[in-house]
Amino acid sequence: MSFQISIGGFIAVYIFMVTAFAGWVIIGRVPAILHTPLMSGSNFVHGIVVVGGIFTLLNASTPLEQAIGFVAVLLGAGNVAGGFAVTQRMLAMFQTSGHPTKHPKHAKRAALAAVKSISPKKA
Amino acid sequence: MLITISQLIIGSVDLIAAFLLMFGLWRMASPVTAPSGILVAGVGMLAAVVASFLYVFTVDAVAKPHLPLNIGLAAAALIIGAGVAWWCGRKVAITAMPQAVALFNGMGGGAAGAIAAVELFGSQTHGVGPLVVTLLGALIGSISLSGSVIAWAKLDALLKKPLHVPGLQIFNGVVLLACLMVGAYIVFAAVGGAAPVLTMPHLIEIFFGIALLYGILMTLPIGGADMPVVISVYNAFTGLAVGLEGFVLQNPALMIAGMLVGAAGLLLTLLMAKAMNRSVAKILFASFGPGKKRKQGAIKGSLKPVQASDAGIFMRYAKSVIIVPGYGLAVSQGQGKLYDFVKLLQAAGVSVKFAIHPVAGRMPGQMDVLLAEAGVPYDLIVQLADVNEEFKDADVALVIGANDVVNPEARTDKTSPIYGMPILNADQAKKCYVVKRGDGKGYAGIVNPLFYADNTFMVYGDAAAVCVSMTEAVRGLGAPAAAA
Numbered sequence: 001m002s003f004q005i006s007i008g009g010f011i012a013v014y015i016f017m018v019t020a021f022a023g024w025v026i027i028g029r030v031p032a033i034l035h036t037p038l039m040s041g042s043n044f045v046h047g048i049v050v051v052g053g054i055f056t057l058l059n060a061s062t063p064l065e066q067a068i069g070f071v072a073v074l075l076g077a078g079n080v081a082g083g084f085a086v087t088q089r090m091l092a093m094f095q096t097s098g099h100p101t102k103h104p105k106h107a108k109r110a111a112l113a114a115v116k117s118i119s120p121k122k123a
Numbered sequence: 124m125l126i127t128i129s130q131l132i133i134g135s136v137d138l139i140a141a142f143l144l145m146f147g148l149w150r151m152a153s154p155v156t157a158p159s160g161i162l163v164a165g166v167g168m169l170a171a172v173v174a175s176f177l178y179v180f181t182v183d184a185v186a187k188p189h190l191p192l193n194i195g196l197a198a199a200a201l202i203i204g205a206g207v208a209w210w211c212g213r214k215v216a217i218t219a220m221p222q223a224v225a226l227f228n229g230m231g232g233g234a235a236g237a238i239a240a241v242e243l244f245g246s247q248t249h250g251v252g253p254l255v256v257t258l259l260g261a262l263i264g265s266i267s268l269s270g271s272v273i274a275w276a277k278l279d280a281l282l283k284k285p286l287h288v289p290g291l292q293i294f295n296g297v298v299l300l301a302c303l304m305v306g307a308y309i310v311f312a313a314v315g316g317a318a319p320v321l322t323m324p325h326l327i328e329i330f331f332g333i334a335l336l337y338g339i340l341m342t343l344p345i346g347g348a349d350m351p352v353v354i355s356v357y358n359a360f361t362g363l364a365v366g367l368e369g370f371v372l373q374n375p376a377l378m379i380a381g382m383l384v385g386a387a388g389l390l391l392t393l394l395m396a397k398a399m400n401r402s403v404a405k406i407l408f409a410s411f412g413p414g415k416k417r418k419q420g421a422i423k424g425s426l427k428p429v430q431a432s433d434a435g436i437f438m439r440y441a442k443s444v445i446i447v448p449g450y451g452l453a454v455s456q457g458q459g460k461l462y463d464f465v466k467l468l469q470a471a472g473v474s475v476k477f478a479i480h481p482v483a484g485r486m487p488g489q490m491d492v493l494l495a496e497a498g499v500p501y502d503l504i505v506q507l508a509d510v511n512e513e514f515k516d517a518d519v520a521l522v523i524g525a526n527d528v529v530n531p532e533a534r535t536d537k538t539s540p541i542y543g544m545p546i547l548n549a550d551q552a553k554k555c556y557v558v559k560r561g562d563g564k565g566y567a568g569i570v571n572p573l574f575y576a577d578n579t580f581m582v583y584g585d586a587a588a589v590c591v592s593m594t595e596a597v598r599g600l601g602a603p604a605a606a607a
Contacts, residue, residue: 002127002130003127003130003131003134004130005130005134005373005374005375006373007370007373007375007378009252012370012378015375015378015379015382016366016378016382019366019378019379019382019383019386020382020385020386021386022145022383022386023382023383023384023385023386023387023390024386024389024390026145026148026149026383026387027148027386027387027390027391028390029149029151029152030148030151030152031152031153031154031506032394032479032481032487032488032491032506033154033479033488033491033501033504033506034151034154034157034488034491035391035394035481035486035487035488035491036220036224036486036487036488036489036491036492037151037157037161037488037492038148038151038387038391038487038488039224039354039355039358039387039388039391039486039487039488040220040223040224040227041147041148041151041160041161041164042148042358042362042383042384042387042388043224043227043228043231043358043361043384044161044164044165044168044227045144045147045148045164045362045380045383045384046231046358046361046362046365046380046381046384047168047227047231048140048144048168048171048365048376048377048380048381049231049234049235049238049365049368049377049381050172050175050201050234051137051171051172051175051374051376051377052234052235052238052365052368052369052372052374052377053200053234053237053238054172054175054176054178054197054201055175055178055372055374056237056238056241056242056372057193057196057197057200058176058178058179058182058186058190058193058194058197059178059182059183059186059193060186060189060193060241060245061183061185061186061189061245062244062245064244065241065244065245066189066192066193066196068237068240068241068244069193069196069197069237069238069241070196070197070199070200071200071233071234071237072233072234072237072238072241073196073197073200073201073204073234074200074203074204075204075230075231075233075234075237076204076230076231076234077200077201077202077203077204077205077208078204078205078207078208078227078230079208079227079228079230079231079234080168080172080205080208081204081205081206081208081209081212082208082209082211082212082223082226082227082230083212083224083227083231084161084165084168084209084212085208085209085211085212085213086212086215086220086223086224086227087161088158088161088162088165089212089213089217090217090220090492090495091154091157091158091160091161092158093217093492093495093496094154094157094158094495094501095495095498095500095501096154096500096501096502097500097502097503
């Protein structure tokens with residue numbers, strides 16, 4: 001038994017077609033307020049290219065292939081890590097009036113504002 | 124046996140990862156579920172990366188002797204690349220988010236291009252079909268890499284002005300055509316239909332060189348306010364390149380993730396272009412030329428300047444205020460100060476909302492993120508379609524650092540360059556305050572009749588400074604009963 005994956009031309013087109021439709025539907029649900037995190041999030045998703053980079057580098061057999069493969073993994077890893085870091089940071093900032101201060105930075109700022117409002121600065 | 128087991132594990136983990144990535148994006152449908160969505164996607168990604176090291180058991184006999192070095196290189200590249208990018212991603216200011224996203228996106232495109240380069244230099248792809256797909260992925264990935272770097276430089280204000288050279292668009296077309304022809308020649312030479320004039324490595328080098336050059340040339344003429352569209356386009360490009368290389372490597376997880384992002388980028392691109400009422404082709408291949416002059420009809424009325432403190436006190440006694448923030452607010456870093464003022468108004472019983480235009484800022488939804496960073500709850504932030512009817516019932520529209528998105532000319536004047544663009548109806552509010560640094564024109568370079576309307580008053584000054592004066596003026600009235 002072999003688990004070698006083999007995707008012929010037509011199957012590939014089918015996969016692309018179905019995924020494109022799915023992507024269109026999934027992304028269409030995202031509200032405009034989240035479009036920046038969505039963009040950096042989808043940016044993170046295509047960072048999976050790093051997996052292809054690792055595969056290519058492990059199979060490299062000449063110095064040139066090793067050098068380019070190294071660059072591929074380097075850039076792919078940057079894409080993944082950077083994309084995740086900024087997306088996660090941005091999403092942590094969104095909050096409702098209901099539960100105001102989950103974010104530590106905001107909790108601090110809210111506390112400062114509260115202190116200020118009690119003792120107004122004399123200008 | 125070992126090969127079969129590794130293939131089984133890699134296949135299963137990639138399948139799960141592909142599902143988790145899609146599910147993560149699915150959870151982006153609401154600000155409540157989105158933070159867990161990105162974590163879910165992150166777990167999937169981590170699993171896929173760890174599992175990919177099992178490929179060591181499947182390498183060919185040719186690569187076997189190099190394996191120890193290759194594993195070391197892969198680990199080093201992962202640690203350096205991820206470490207540096209993680210650190211940058213944590214440090215970067217939220218206002219600089221468009222640059223960061225452009226840069227990380229370019230890295231993805233570069234990675235896809237590099238994978239294609241290894242395949243091509245190693246002559247690992249056989250047959251016309253796979254070869255064409257590899258070259259196409261290489262072309263799109265390279266354009267995305269160099270284009271994103273230029274976009275980053277523009278957003279980071281390293282490159283100040285869009286480049287306007289007559290005939291540049293035609294030249295760009297020739298460059299792209301040349302690239303496609305070199306690619307076609309590579310295919311012919313590889314399948315033996317043509318005798319190579321140059322050696323294969325040279326042809327491949329030329330192909331990548333032209334592709335990278337095209338990405339630079341294509342992005343240089345595009346102006347700052349069109350950047351939301353450009354970033355979306357390159358995001359889609361990178362996704363597409365990753366998907367195509369996924370096919371070459373026979374990795375369905377890459378195909379699915381890449382195509383998913385391709386569709387996402389396309390959808391966002393179309394949304395942005397629609398919000399600007401310009402076609403994607405026009406944004407990418409024609410810029411607002413400085414030469415196209417148009418006579419604007421005489422504008423009735425005059426500019427009426429008022430003090431920031433007066434504007435602040437007026438809003439304190441209004442019932443409802445709708446704020447229209449624009450890029451100028453972000454430039455002056457006034458979001459936090461604006462929200463301080465809003466909190467005072469809310470404490471005094473004024474209903475306050477933020478109305479966001481889809482193209483406010485330098486990337487789709489950037490203004491929403493900037494307000495979120497300042498601590499504004501997202502239920503106060505409303506989008507154009509949901510808020511536009513409410514302007515006519517609002518006492519005050521406070522336009523702060525925005526211009527073209529509130530220009531009523533877009534509704535009425537057919538000759539206007541922004542005619543047909545959906546705008547925020549700030550002119551329909553009972554009173555309109557416009558906070559602006561000076562009498563400058565907006566990005567489109569046209570005079571805004573809103574500023575001259577009878578019910579509009581101009582507050583001149585830096586957005587952040589104006590917010591501070593308004594806050595002080597309202598505080599000076601004494602604490603209202605509602606606020607303890």
